Amino acid sequence: MQVELYSHGAAQEVTGSKHFIKVQGRQIMIDCGAFQGKRKEADEKNRNWSFNASEVHAAILTHAHFDHSGLLPLLIKNGYEGNVYSTPASRDLSSLIMMDSAHIQAKDIEFLKKKAKKRGEVFEKQPLYTEDDVARTLDHFITVSYHRPFWVEEGVKATFYDAGHILGSASILLEINRNGQQMRIGFSGDLGRKNLPIIRDPEVLPDVDYLIMESTYGHRLHDPIESAMDKLAEVINRTAERGGKIIIPAFAVERTQELIYFIHLLHDQKKIPEIPVYVDSPMAVNATAIFRVHQECYDQETREAFLQHHKNPFGFNEVRYITNVEESKKLNGLTEPAIIISSSGMCEAGRILHHLANNIENPRNTIMIVGFMAEHTLGRRIKEEQPEVKIFGEYYKLKAEVVTMNAFSAHADYSEIMEYVEQLNFKKLKRIFLVHGEPDAQANLKKLLEAKNYSVTIVRYGENYTLQV
Known part of the structure; x- marks a missing residue:
């Protein structure tokens, strides 16, 4: 053979x-x-x-x-x-x-x-x-x-x-x-x-x-997954206290849903303030709908935390799912603390580029890296905290805090x-x-x-x- x-x-x-x-x-x-x-x-x-x-x-x-x-x-x-x-x-x-x-x-x-x-x-x-x-x-x-x-x-x-x-x-x-x-x-x-x-x-x-x-x-080696919620709460609280926004480049599939799941739990446990969460990615919105359909893939913890109580793991009062461009543009004018989750995960395309361009030079803001960033991508350059990065052909100074969350890998x-x-x-x-x-x-x-x-x-x-x- x-x-x-x-x-x-x-x-x-x-x-x-x-x-x-x-x-x-x-x-x-x-x-x-x-x-x-x-x-x-x-x-x-x-x-x-x-x-x-x-x-x-x-x-x-x-x-x-x-x-x-x-x-x-x-x-x-x-x-x-x-x-x-x-x-x-x-x-x-x-x-x-x-x-x-x-x-x-x-x-x-x-x-x-x-x-x-x-x-x-x-x-x-x-x-x-x-x-x-x-x-x-x-x-x-x-x-x-x-x-x-x-x-x-x-x-x-x-x-x-x-x-x-x-x-x-x-x-x-x-x-x-x-x-x-x-x-x-x-x-x-x-x-x-x-x-x-x-x-x-x-x-x-x-x-x-x-x-x-x-x-x-x-x-x-990754940080233990159990530490993810504590660190996430720390970053949200620290950024909110200084009046900043948390910008999270995340893959529309899986990572976005995980983040919403964790933020939902932290919100229920009153470990973070009532801060609006914007999921600005039509693809992530559609992917979340697919997640709701395929409950056969869920683990027992998800069933116990949410489904047995007839709760949606991916939706609570503070979450807003953004689908159209006009709503997305309005996020640029936000002056209050907020969490913006947007794709693409490696910052190579999509609405995340606009959010980075509008927030990367403000030291009150935080850019949270939650996944693998391949070589030669904008995400890798931000993760490496290069002093200047190019977005839409223009250079921006990286003044926002950069936090890498290895536990989310x-x-x-x-x-x-x-x-x-x-x-x-x-x-x-x-x-x-x-x-x-x-x-x-x-x-x-x-x-x-x-x-x-x-x-x-x-x-x-x-x-x-x-x-x-």
């Missing part, structure tokens, strides 16, 4: 997940995500692929985040004709994310064409895909619940396990049985953490021969990854392949795993690895 592993994205980098298992010449693709980073580099990587989409035989989606699902419409557009398997929640969230991306691309191209026209030039580049392409992509989805095995190829069975990362996120068990030989391969997907709000804790996969493991935080840190791996059968596990991590994170995690006598390989872009039975 011939089995190969290779990757055309998120190999020694964090975004753009595109991993492949080839069984007897048949390609199974795990995720088809967009690369995020420097705009020119991102556009180049997202447009030009080093594999043929029409030669892929099956596609499986671990979760809905843009860097895992964002190029599925391009996969279909480029000739893929098979199914896209996902959990029901991932299908709904990825639909929202892909449609939002198509809308943003159309607006960006329109803007660039206008600029080119003013210069007397012709701008010929087209969006990667349109809303019609997304609609066609959704026709390819087959949704499967956790723990329900399904066939993706002859002799290849897959099962989803809860990865505990975002709503509907999954780790994948591939069971290959061909020519009388058997092999089990595990894909962690993006691995979550224990005790995150709303969703269940990550499930450990059954024992596997090979594990393809994410390594985003392979060199960092939805990615396992290296201690949590080690704990996860050590629950697998060491004697059966032949090798761990590291993907989805920057080089320093992967080097540290590799060192830690090898110290425990695991065989570890850092996956390189486009390189083939033969998996022995």
